[in-house]
Amino acid sequence: MTKHMMRAKRKYFGTDGVRGKVGEAPITPxxxxxxxxxxxxxxxxxxxxxGERPAVxxxxxxxxxxxxxxxxxxxxFAAAGVDVSLVGPLPTPGVAYLTRALRLQAGVVISAxxxxxxxxxIKFFSSSGMKLPDEVELAIEAELEKPMGCxxxxxxxxxxxxxxxxxxxxxxxxxxxxxxxxxxxLKLVVDCAxxxxxxVAPDVFHELGAEVIxxxxxxxxxxxxxxxxxxxxxxxxxxxxxxxxxxxxxLDGDGDRLLMTGPGGEIYDGDQxxxxxxxxxxxxxxxxxxxxxxxxxxxxxxxxxxxxGVPFERARVGDRYVVEKLLEKGWLLGGENxxxxxxxxxxxxxxxxxxxxxxxxxxxxxxxxxxxxxxALKLYPQTLINVPLLKGASWRENLxxxxxxxxxxxxxxxxxxxxxxxxxxxxxxRVMVEGRDAxxxxxxxxxxxxxxxxxxxxxxxxxxxxxxxxx
Numbered sequence: 001m002t003k004h005m006m007r008a009k010r011k012y013f014g015t016d017g018v019r020g021k022v023g024e025a026p027i028t029p030x031x032x033x034x035x036x037x038x039x040x041x042x043x044x045x046x047x048x049x050x051g052e053r054p055a056v057x058x059x060x061x062x063x064x065x066x067x068x069x070x071x072x073x074x075x076x077f078a079a080a081g082v083d084v085s086l087v088g089p090l091p092t093p094g095v096a097y098l099t100r101a102l103r104l105q106a107g108v109v110i111s112a113x114x115x116x117x118x119x120x121x122i123k124f125f126s127s128s129g130m131k132l133p134d135e136v137e138l139a140i141e142a143e144l145e146k147p148m149g150c151x152x153x154x155x156x157x158x159x160x161x162x163x164x165x166x167x168x169x170x171x172x173x174x175x176x177x178x179x180x181x182x183x184x185x186l187k188l189v190v191d192c193a194x195x196x197x198x199x200v201a202p203d204v205f206h207e208l209g210a211e212v213i214x215x216x217x218x219x220x221x222x223x224x225x226x227x228x229x230x231x232x233x234x235x236x237x238x239x240x241x242x243x244x245x246x247x248x249x250x251l252d253g254d255g256d257r258l259l260m261t262g263p264g265g266e267i268y269d270g271d272q273x274x275x276x277x278x279x280x281x282x283x284x285x286x287x288x289x290x291x292x293x294x295x296x297x298x299x300x301x302x303x304x305x306x307x308x309g310v311p312f313e314r315a316r317v318g319d320r321y322v323v324e325k326l327l328e329k330g331w332l333l334g335g336e337n338x339x340x341x342x343x344x345x346x347x348x349x350x351x352x353x354x355x356x357x358x359x360x361x362x363x364x365x366x367x368x369x370x371x372x373x374x375x376a377l378k379l380y381p382q383t384l385i386n387v388p389l390l391k392g393a394s395w396r397e398n399l400x401x402x403x404x405x406x407x408x409x410x411x412x413x414x415x416x417x418x419x420x421x422x423x424x425x426x427x428x429x430r431v432m433v434e435g436r437d438a439x440x441x442x443x444x445x446x447x448x449x450x451x452x453x454x455x456x457x458x459x460x461x462x463x464x465x466x467x468x469x470x471x
Contacts, residue, residue, distance in 0.1 A: 036076020193229025
């Protein structure tokens with residue numbers, strides 16, 4: 001069975017674990033209890049630890065619902081005979097790191113990343129600090145269909161709290177920065193989105209010598225991502241200007257996404273930051289075998305890397321798929337324009353703090369002004385329009401839509417690209433056009449979106465007709 005077929009078959013797990021609104025299936029205490037038990041059963045069967053109980057680590061972001069789900073997961077694991085280490089609020093990449101460092105069987109993160117506080121999710125890392133393989137997620141889902149049980153009292157899992165988790169992760173992040181460099185003389189605004197990095201990220205940059213102005217670092221369980229963080233950069237831009245800072249660093253609620261701003265309020269996205277990291281390695285004689293992006297990565301990144309002689313390949317949208325592409329190719333660098341950046345020689349998963357440190361190292365090593373280095377990659381204008389996907393309207397095999405796609409792409413005259421893809425979270429078709437000419441990009445996007453809307457409506461009418469003909 002191919003990976004695509006496995007993912008299509010999953011009932012609960014998406015590209016980034018299980019996610020939804022708290023109190024609605026599947027994000028309920030009952031499901032979390034069953035999920036902990038099912039995952040514990042599968043991990044226990046695979047652990048091969050004669051005479052020992054397998055062990056997992058549970059971390060979370062700052063959502064108030066984290067307490068609820070943490071307690072339910074802990075009980076489920078204990079019932080399956082699995083020990084649990086609790087670390088409280090910690091960035092997702094911190095959980096991945098500690099899972100690997102402590103030689104545990106798995107890590108669990110309770111987080112909905114950049115979503116509002118009343119959403120939450122549960123995602124797993126393997127003992128290697130990477131997302132669970134598809135076959136393990138499928139095995140957990142199969143176990144969820146069975147009645148829940150409980151091991152004998154003598155075999156129940158135990159729970160304990162790791163008190164120095166935060167300090168360990170801070171030191172790990174600092175180790176990703178060159179030991180012969182420091183950040184003295186640099187004034188940084190660090191926005192933690194009132195999320196899991198609130199008590200980690202400011203200390204990392206401060207201990208490396210920067211003057212840090214923290215914002216978004218006062219979580220109350222309800223304010224995660226609310227007006228702060230990588231998905232709401234206006235607060236960061238204003239703080240950078242107010243404090244006359246050199247740079248702003250914004251993370252999302254679970255600390256695996258990065259956005260940066262310059263002294264004039266310029267916003268630098270994942271494509272631009274990834275280019276800085278790759279270019280800096282090349283300038284210091286470090287080979288860059290290739291870079292992986294996604295279907296949404298800006299065409300300017302691909303072409304700029306080509307001028308540097310660096311191969312570039314696109315994966316499906318989602319950091320999970322970027323990791324798969326990197327492992328397949330044997331490459332180290334990759335990411336998404338949303339700010340999930342991967343340096344596999346520094347960490348096994350995307351890490352906003354570590355990615356920021358790679359960019360800051362480039363500034364120090366090249367003695368460059370932030371706007372000069374971070375703005376080196378000029379992104380092509382991009383227009384994204386959502387079109388409703390009506391029931392029965394198949395878009396992949398639609399010849400009329402394919403012809404419209406080809407016509408819009410031809411109108412860009414080789415200086416852009418067109419992408420159609422279905423949303424992974426809602427019934428919408430994403431129509432994306434990018435190219436050198438902003439006016440032409442907008443014109444082609446609006447035309448193609450209109451054509452797609454008409455074509456899909458006609459297809460839905462045909463599907464709904466009893467005779468199979470349009471009515």
